[in-house]
Amino acid sequence: MNIVLITPSGPTSRTGNRIAAARWARILRHLGHRVHLAADYDGRPADLMVAVHAWRSAGPIADFKARHPGRPLILQLSGTDIYDYISSDPVPTLRSMALADRLVALNDLAWRVVPRQLRERLSVIYQSALPLPNGNRPSRRAVIVSVIGHLRDVKDPLRAAAAARLLPADSRVRVEQVGRAYTDQWAGEATAEMAANPRYHWRDDVPAATVRRLLARSHAMVISSTSEGGANVVSEAVVAGVPVLASRMDGNVGLLGGDYPGYFPVGDTEKLARLMRRIECEPSFVARLRRALRERAPLFRPDREIAAWRRLLAGLAD
Incomplete structure (x- = not known):
């Protein structure tokens, strides 16, 4: 598949959203897909959109679904989505969630704040990590x-x-x-x-x-x-x-x-x-x-x- 992966820009390339999106791009490529990583949707053909952050990616999500209503969209819910914007600015956040065919959360209690009618779309995917090269060797000086x-x-x-x-x-x-x-x-x-x-x-x-x-x-x-x-x-x-x-x-x-x-x-x-x-x-x-x-x-x-x-x-x- 051709996949466009949308992640909002931030003040540094090492924001949690950007790091997660880069790792998911590697995973999707490993699974045999072509992935274009971007901060906005430019209208290029894509079989699937994966979007990070319901509120910040609301524009690209709406644009993709307007252009390709029959094509699937996966939305990863950020912490600010489900613990802030879902109540402080619910309209774009809930619209993005409703447009998504699948929702991804990063912790197994996120379902408690996802609207009941959308919970069947929700999956939990834990973010992975590699062991430290030499393990944990706590300092002796302090x-x-x-x-x-x-x-x-x-x-x-x-x-x-x-x-x-x-x-x-x-x-x-x-x-x-x-x-x-x-x-x-x-x-x-x-x-x-x-x-x-x-x-x-x-x-x-x-x-x-x-x-x-x-x-x-x-x-x-x-x-x-x-x-x-x-x-x-x-x-x-x-x-x-x-x-x-x-x-x-x-x-x-x-x-x-x-x-x-x-x-x-x-x-x-x-x-x-x-x-x-x-x-x-x-x-x-x-x-x-x-x-x-x-x-x-x-x-x-x-x-x-x-x-x-x-x-x-x-x-x-x-």
């Missing part, structure tokens, strides 16, 4: 808690830095954060936090290889988002065996499972600080987290993601 993700409101990006301030004087925890600041305000706040907090260091946007090296020497990774569709960095941490300290909301629980022991309430700095201290001082707690991650890791195998796309496309053909 207890490294990594925060991997761009600095924007929905990520609550300085929560780990604030939690590190609450740790006792003898703590060896250091928070290392990578990711581009989406606004000058976030850049200013991160810079000010570094000046005031000796346990915090922000390294701005960095290459993917640098992110992997940080994850490899981390004792834990924090994902403190107020909402998520299903962050690929969680998949990467799980596969790497790096304990995840995660805000308890659907996008994280839908990846890590309801009984995962490393949750803290959204925005709860004190609870996060206690978890970070346990990472530092309780080997049995770390072992418990690692066991839980090993149980979830098979969900994020690349062959499983490829098989899920194969089934999805076969279902469209049927």
Whole structure:
């Protein structure tokens, strides 16, 4: 098939949407299809559209279906679609969802916010990750808690830095954060936090290889988002065996499972600080987290993601 894969442009090529779209393009090509990756639909002939983000891709989705009403469209629902725009700007979001022949979510709790009449179209495809080349080898110089993700409101990006301030004087925890600041305000706040907090260091946007090296020497990774569709960095941490300290909301629980022991309430700095201290001082707690991650890791195998796309496309053909 000729497939056009639409993904919205962002302030950096390393946004979650862009990274996911690039990986899906590789998968679809592996399955024998021709894929054109674009930020908008230019009208070129295509047998299928795969669109990322219902709200941001609403124009290309509507255009494709107007030109080719009988041709299938697969829509991947982003976190902002299902946990923000579906209520704050529902008309374009729901129109895109209604036009799609299949909906793809990245976590297994997303069905709870998809309209009931559309749930039969919904599939969950977990984003895969490869093991780290040399595995997880935590630093011996400090207890490294990594925060991997761009600095924007929905990520609550300085929560780990604030939690590190609450740790006792003898703590060896250091928070290392990578990711581009989406606004000058976030850049200013991160810079000010570094000046005031000796346990915090922000390294701005960095290459993917640098992110992997940080994850490899981390004792834990924090994902403190107020909402998520299903962050690929969680998949990467799980596969790497790096304990995840995660805000308890659907996008994280839908990846890590309801009984995962490393949750803290959204925005709860004190609870996060206690978890970070346990990472530092309780080997049995770390072992418990690692066991839980090993149980979830098979969900994020690349062959499983490829098989899920194969089934999805076969279902469209049927």
